[in-house]
Amino acid sequence: MTAVPTSPAPLTKKDYKTDQEVRWCPGCGDYSILNAVQGAFAKLGKQLHETVIVSGIGCSSRFPYYMETFGFHTIHGRAPAIATGVKTSNPALDVWVVTGDGDAMSIGGNHFIHAMRRNVGLKILMFNNRIYGLTKGQFSPTSEQGKVTKSSPLGSVDYPFSPIALSLGAGGTFIARGIDVFGPHLEDTICKASAHKGTALVEIYQNCNIFNDGAYKGFTEKEVRDERILYLEHGKPLLFGANKDKGIRFDANFQPQIVTGADLDKAFVWDETAANVAPAMALATMSEGEFPVPVGVFRRREKPNFETGIQAQITAAKSKKKESIRDLLFAGEIWDVS
Amino acid sequence: MQTSNTTAGTEKGLQDLDQIVIRFAGDSGDGMQLTGDQFTRTTALMGNDIATFPDFPAEIRAPAGTLPGVSAFQLRFSSFDIHTPGDAPDVLVAMNPAALKVHLKELRKDGILLLNTASFSALDLKKAKYEKDPRTDGTLDGWRVIEVDLEARTLEALATSKLDNRGKERCKNMYALGILYWMFHRDMAPTEKAIAQKFAKKPELVEANLMAMKAGFAYAETTEIFQTAYRVPPAQMKPGTYRNIMGNQSLCLGLVAAGQKAGLQLFLGSYPITPASDILHQLSTYKHHGVVTFQAEDEIAAVCSAIGASYSGSLGITSTSGPGMALKAEAIGLAVMAELPLVILNVQRAGPSTGMPTKTQQADLLQAMYGRNGECPVAVIAASTPADAFEVGYEAVRIAVKYMLPVIVLSDGYIANGSEPWLLPDPEKLPAIPVKFAPEGQPGTKFMPYARDAQTLARPWAKPGTKGLVHRIGGIEKADVTGNICYEADNHQHMVDTRAQKVANIAADIPPIETIGPRTGDVLVLGWGSTRGAITASTLRLQKDGHKISCACLRFLNPLPNDLGDLMRGFKKVVLPEMNKGQLAMILRAKYLIDVVSFSQVNGQPFKSHDIHAFLQKTLASLGSTRDAGSAKETRR
Ligand SMILES: Cc1ncc(C[n+]2csc(CCOP(=O)(O)OP(=O)(O)O)c2C)c(N)n1
Ligand code: SF4
Ligand SMILES: [Mg+2]
Numbered sequence: 001m002t003a004v005p006t007s008p009a010p011l012t013k014k015d016y017k018t019d020q021e022v023r024w025c026p027g028c029g030d031y032s033i034l035n036a037v038q039g040a041f042a043k044l045g046k047q048l049h050e051t052v053i054v055s056g057i058g059c060s061s062r063f064p065y066y067m068e069t070f071g072f073h074t075i076h077g078r079a080p081a082i083a084t085g086v087k088t089s090n091p092a093l094d095v096w097v098v099t100g101d102g103d104a105m106s107i108g109g110n111h112f113i114h115a116m117r118r119n120v121g122l123k124i125l126m127f128n129n130r131i132y133g134l135t136k137g138q139f140s141p142t143s144e145q146g147k148v149t150k151s152s153p154l155g156s157v158d159y160p161f162s163p164i165a166l167s168l169g170a171g172g173t174f175i176a177r178g179i180d181v182f183g184p185h186l187e188d189t190i191c192k193a194s195a196h197k198g199t200a201l202v203e204i205y206q207n208c209n210i211f212n213d214g215a216y217k218g219f220t221e222k223e224v225r226d227e228r229i230l231y232l233e234h235g236k237p238l239l240f241g242a243n244k245d246k247g248i249r250f251d252a253n254f255q256p257q258i259v260t261g262a263d264l265d266k267a268f269v270w271d272e273t274a275a276n277v278a279p280a281m282a283l284a285t286m287s288e289g290e291f292p293v294p295v296g297v298f299r300r301r302e303k304p305n306f307e308t309g310i311q312a313q314i315t316a317a318k319s320k321k322k323e324s325i326r327d328l329l330f331a332g333e334i335w336d337v338s
Numbered sequence: 339m340q341t342s343n344t345t346a347g348t349e350k351g352l353q354d355l356d357q358i359v360i361r362f363a364g365d366s367g368d369g370m371q372l373t374g375d376q377f378t379r380t381t382a383l384m385g386n387d388i389a390t391f392p393d394f395p396a397e398i399r400a401p402a403g404t405l406p407g408v409s410a411f412q413l414r415f416s417s418f419d420i421h422t423p424g425d426a427p428d429v430l431v432a433m434n435p436a437a438l439k440v441h442l443k444e445l446r447k448d449g450i451l452l453l454n455t456a457s458f459s460a461l462d463l464k465k466a467k468y469e470k471d472p473r474t475d476g477t478l479d480g481w482r483v484i485e486v487d488l489e490a491r492t493l494e495a496l497a498t499s500k501l502d503n504r505g506k507e508r509c510k511n512m513y514a515l516g517i518l519y520w521m522f523h524r525d526m527a528p529t530e531k532a533i534a535q536k537f538a539k540k541p542e543l544v545e546a547n548l549m550a551m552k553a554g555f556a557y558a559e560t561t562e563i564f565q566t567a568y569r570v571p572p573a574q575m576k577p578g579t580y581r582n583i584m585g586n587q588s589l590c591l592g593l594v595a596a597g598q599k600a601g602l603q604l605f606l607g608s609y610p611i612t613p614a615s616d617i618l619h620q621l622s623t624y625k626h627h628g629v630v631t632f633q634a635e636d637e638i639a640a641v642c643s644a645i646g647a648s649y650s651g652s653l654g655i656t657s658t659s660g661p662g663m664a665l666k667a668e669a670i671g672l673a674v675m676a677e678l679p680l681v682i683l684n685v686q687r688a689g690p691s692t693g694m695p696t697k698t699q700q701a702d703l704l705q706a707m708y709g710r711n712g713e714c715p716v717a718v719i720a721a722s723t724p725a726d727a728f729e730v731g732y733e734a735v736r737i738a739v740k741y742m743l744p745v746i747v748l749s750d751g752y753i754a755n756g757s758e759p760w761l762l763p764d765p766e767k768l769p770a771i772p773v774k775f776a777p778e779g780q781p782g783t784k785f786m787p788y789a790r791d792a793q794t795l796a797r798p799w800a801k802p803g804t805k806g807l808v809h810r811i812g813g814i815e816k817a818d819v820t821g822n823i824c825y826e827a828d829n830h831q832h833m834v835d836t837r838a839q840k841v842a843n844i845a846a847d848i849p850p851i852e853t854i855g856p857r858t859g860d861v862l863v864l865g866w867g868s869t870r871g872a873i874t875a876s877t878l879r880l881q882k883d884g885h886k887i888s889c890a891c892l893r894f895l896n897p898l899p900n901d902l903g904d905l906m907r908g909f910k911k912v913v914l915p916e917m918n919k920g921q922l923a924m925i926l927r928a929k930y931l932i933d934v935v936s937f938s939q940v941n942g943q944p945f946k947s948h949d950i951h952a953f954l955q956k957t958l959a960s961l962g963s964t965r966d967a968g969s970a971k972e973t974r975r
Contacts, residue, residue, distance in 0.1 A: 018810075020810075020822065020823075047805070048808050049802070049803060049804060049805050049806065049807060049808050050803060052650070052802045054646070057813075064810050064812075065810050065823065068808055069808055070802040070807075070808050070809065070810075071808075071809070071810035071811070071812075072646075072649055072676070072810075072811060072812060073810065073811070073812025073813065073814060074642070074645075074672055074812060074813060075642075075668055075669060075671075075672050075813055078638060078639070078642045078669065081634065081635075081638065081639035081642035081643050081646070082642045082643065082645055082646035082649070083646060084632070084639070084642075084643050084646060085605065085607060085632070085642065085643030085644060085645060085646025085647040085648075085649070085650070085654065086646040086647070086649055086650045086802070087646075088605070088630060088632060088643070088646075088647070089603060089605050089630060089646070089647040089650050089651070089652040090650045090651065090652075090801075090802070090803060092803060093650065093802055093803055110635055110636060110639070111635065111638075111639050111642075114634075114635040114639070310630060310632075311630075313625055314625050314628055314629075314630060316625075317625035317626040318625070318626050318628065320626065321626040322626070323626060323627065324765070325595050325598050325599070325765040325768070326765045328591065328594060328595065328598075328627070329581075329591060329595065329762050329763070329765060330579060330581070330762055331581070332581055332582075333379055333382070333383060333528065333581065333582065334579050334580060334581045334762070335382070335383050335385070335579070335580050335581075336578070336579050336580075337385065337575045337576070337577050337578060337579075337580060338577050
């Protein structure tokens with residue numbers, strides 16, 4: 001009798017929950033993100049043991065403890081570097097990085113940009129609450145200028161940067177944004193990230209209701225959402241508003257402009273696979289106050305993965321040359337003494 | 339250069355010597371390292387024992403003819419077992435005034451100076467900071483000076499070569515090598531072979547280089563200037579197959595051999611830094627052994643990627659030097675907490691900060707032992723010679739895997755770039771490195787990532803991708819066995835003690851300390867790392883003189899061998915030469931309450947054995963040590 005391999009029953013959201021008590025503050029946006037990730041993972045058709053989640057340090061980086069997969073809670077900022085080692089040494093694993101705006105943009109900025117540049121097959125979920133949550137509320141590299149915190153009582157002097165623009169500059173091949181309170185959209189974006197072969201970044205706007213409450217209220221509240229959010233949809237014009245009666249186009253200088261009425265058909269048709277980064281860059285850097293906030297996929301390009309290239313060299317070298325330990329040691333100019 | 343009988347050989351005199359120390363010195367563009375390397379290979383193949391010491395300038399290309407641009411290569415070969423590349427050279431080859439200026443003072447009185455006179459213009463002298471021509475103002479008195487215009491001679495010799503004049507001139511090092519090959523009765527064939535290989539794609543270069551070498555050889559044979567040739571008969575070496583090896587090379591071979599033996603994929607995460615970069619370069623050529631090398635964006639990423647690789651079931655290695663070690667500290671702490679195997683190679687250089695990258699030192703011991711936050715013990719082992727680095731690399735892998743912890747390997751610039759003949763080990767007899775990954779978990783059971791092996795206290799190595807093993811680990815304190823986050827007081831105490839005990843347990847795995855000389859006596863000279871050669875040489879000399887002196891070189895620095903305390907207590911005095919301000923001495927004094935005497939030198943240079951000898955003589959005299967002719971024949975090891 002031959003054993004018929006039974007494909008394991010598809011996993012549910014519940015299968016991804018652990019027995020560990022979740023320790024985020026009640027009301028923290030991280031809960032909705034956890035929910036969206038578990039929802040997405042249930043759809044990916046993987047088994048629990050095929051996934052590794054590597055995190056740094058921060059409230060966000062507690063994430064692996066709540067996921068019934070392999071999890072490695074490491075040190076501040078270094079998760080992309082550790083995950084690069086995991087993925088490169090075993091490309092078959094499904095490797096995710098969970099990080100925060102301080103973890104990835106500040107102390108770990110270097111590892112972050114180089115992971116993007118190399119196109120390692122990592123899926124990076126960056127929880128951006130525009131604050132250092134775990135250390136109780138200092139401004140971060142994504143906090144708006146003038147932010148009053150315990151370390152900036154007169155307002156921060158630093159300018160923030162856009163993680164999306166940074167990733168575009170670093171040569172990222174999948175760059176997207178989701179928002180904690182837009183659960184289904186976030187779940188969908190995570191599934192798209194998972195489907196991408198190279199490095200995928202999902203920046204997730206997350207509310208820290210303790211130290212930066214309402215950071216995204218201006219465009220996420222029910223009443224304003226429709227007017228303030230721009231959903232990026234591949235192959236469709238950039239339209240927003242409750243009745244999709246506003247659009248975004250670019251002028252001759254690549255400045256974004258809001259168009260309405262008769263000009264609506266001039267709205268830019270979004271191509272997330274475009275070779276030119278300029279449109280994505282323009283959207284990533286346009287003023288949050290003057291323009292709607294883009295969510296969805298900014299960029300998606302196929303490019304060979306780092307780990308695949310590395311392992312291909314190994315495979316080729318192995319098939320070209322077989323060498324025993326003896327041949328390895330007894331090489332070069334050797335001589336005998338009797 | 340102890341002379342024995344003069345034998346007739348050629349028309350000129352041929353003298354047998356038992357050892358020779360030669361130093362090649364020239365501009366960094368003069369090819370001194372290549373010249374030294376060729377002499378070394380030939381000499382090794384001719385059966386002499388040999389030790390080498392390349393001394394690189396700090397700059398890659400300092401302005402030609404200046405003092406900072408001087409590059410040197412010292413080698414010592416003999417007809418007996420030697421331990422160091424020697425102190426003062428018997429022969430100095432100086433390719434320009436700057437090389438003369440830097441190295442002449444070290445040439446043994448009455449030693450031979452082969453001086454290239456091609457560039458002694460006023461400007462050349464000024465660049466070398468000579469006010470007057472040293473050839474005419476008595477500076478060279480007391481040495482046997484042989485002046486040769488190497489450039490003119492080389493140009494003559496290469497009259498028919500297709501190279502342009504610049505290219506021809508660059509062969510002058512080979513002309514000098516030819517002279518030395520005649521003087522020291524060396525075979526030119528190995529160099530002919532090596533040069534043909536090196537420039538395989540440029541036949542005109544092969545031709546010119548070899549023509550220059552042969553012309554140099556013929557010149558020495560025919561001109562009157564050279565009266566005598568010298569011969570150093572082969573050494574009595576242990577039977578077996580040998581290969582000349584540099585420290586960085588053999589360290590790599592040890593790692594690759596261990597990886598093969600263990601059946602593990604090696605993963606090196608590294609960021610270039612002198613003098614460790616060659617490890618990255620060399621391991622990058624072992625892809626056919628499945629070695630993955632990752633040139634990371636910095637040293638933190640380098641060690642972190644290695645940790646990630648170990649986590650996923652490869653053996654993670656990271657290589658660096660002092661400044662890089664400083665950056666890796668936090669991540670090494672993570673590996674200690676996660677209890678993952680990791681091999682960290684520190685090829686030490688002169689610090690602090692950037693220090694002197696091309697110079698040697700062993701001042702990172704305390705950093706290796708204690709340079710992390712919290713109670714964070716790791717195993718620390720040290721290579722002591724270029725060939726020993728093989729065993730140490732191999733041992734590091736074995737320990738890391740068996741005990742599931744980071745192992746720091748200390749080497750240094752002197753070992754890394756020095757070379758010696760290596761008695762090749764029988765690959766079959768290398769110790770086994772058993773690796774057991776955690777097996778698939780049974781449905782309904784929960785995997786316990788911190789359940790421990792009763793003997794070693796190692797936790798299981800659980801490869802992601804293995805069914806039924808999902809679990810979470812990290813740098814946060816965890817409960818033993820389950821691995822769940824735990825801040826309880828008793829648990830933390832227990833985990834701190836357990837991590838320390840794991841390292842301490844390795845002591846049971848270490849063979850007793852090998853001593854040269856009896857295990858009791860007046861003075862015990864202890865050492866670790868590259869001081870081994872100089873310590874051994876001075877100890878043997880004093881033993882020959884009848885002193886009750888013994889020496890030992892420690893491979894394991896954490897944990898220290900179990901028999902170290904008793905060994906030290908068997909002597910009236912323990913002396914510890916170190917190229918730092920007394921770091922191991924401090925540890926031993928603290929741990930054993932023994933008044934270990936530190937002999938410290940931190941000048942970027944290896945110890946000279948005569949300095950150690952002088953210090954030991956003083957120590958022996960202070961003890962009123964009496965010579966005992968009977969102990970002179972004490973067996974070694
Ligand atoms: C080397 C190091 N420096 C500083 C800290 C303290 N620290 C922990 S988390 C953190 C900032 C976290 O901010 P972020 O990444 O935005 O995560 P959040 O808590 O907001 O999710 C800091 C500064 C640390 N753990 N390690
Ligand atoms: S501090 Fe902020 S980010 Fe951290 S758990 Fe609490 S609400 Fe969430
Ligand atoms: Mg944050």
